[in-house]
Amino acid sequence: MAASLAKGYPGISFVEKKTMSWDAAGELSSRSIDLGFSHFLPDADGIVAQRLGEIELAIAAPEIWRDRVADLDLKGLASFPWVWISDHCPMNKVLSGLFDEIGEEPVKAVVVDQESAWASCPRSRWRASPDAYGIFLVRNLEKTLTLHLLSLECRAEEPMIMTMVNLTRKVWA
Known part of the structure; x- marks a missing residue:
């Protein structure tokens, strides 16, 4: 462009x-x-x-986790490690609201301060990037920003x- x-x-x-x-x-x-x-x-x-x-929101996970998370509900997904976003990020409010609704606290493996850091964290630290293993859509959240x-x-x-x-x-x- x-x-x-x-x-x-x-x-x-x-x-x-x-x-x-x-x-x-x-x-x-x-x-x-x-x-x-x-x-x-x-x-x-x-x-x-x-x-x-509107930007549609979804939960994605590394392809190597597909067999473990593909059929889980939100309660099950809460037990997996999350790259979480700071309280100031609008996505945080959406995710926090979803987990509050079901009474679960997700496992926050790391909290980052910015969307760009959030996106790069898996690539640099956990080698779970699309180019390393692939990412798949776990579920559409039916929420938008x-x-x-x-x-x-x-x-x-x-x-x-x-x-x-x-x-x-x-x-x-």
């Missing part, structure tokens, strides 16, 4: 900066970023949030911001 955008829009460049959703409004306000993605609606004046879409595109209201009419917002919305359409 970035290569085709560079050809069609030579004045725009995309830089991926991994941060947490709650940091996006501050980064926008300080003008460290032009746009931000967030699973939270910020409580900040001057920030415009546009709903991009909403993704929002954030921008500064005062910059909404800037041609670069308008172009970036329109391009991002096209990708998510």
Whole structure:
């Protein structure tokens, strides 16, 4: 996507900066970023949030665990080691709610502070990455997270911001 955008829009460049959703409004306000993605609606004046879409959530596990976890319910899955996310992550709230509903406390093998660390942890520490063993879908959670595109209201009419917002919305359409 970035290569085709560079050809069609030579004045725009995309830089991926991994941060947490709650940091996006501050980064926008300080003008460290032009746009931000967030699973939270910020409580900040001057920030415009546009709903991009819903992200369906699922539980995945290393392929080598398939025989052990494929037919388990949530209670059974709670006993397996989890790479858990900090309390600030919206996925934490969803998973915690699911386990609270059934009265189980999952085994939290490690707690990471960011989605990017969460995704890389199995690759680097437990060798359970898709390229090492493969990942399979254990179950769809029938839950979603909403993704929002954030921008500064005062910059909404800037041609670069308008172009970036329109391009991002096209990708998510």
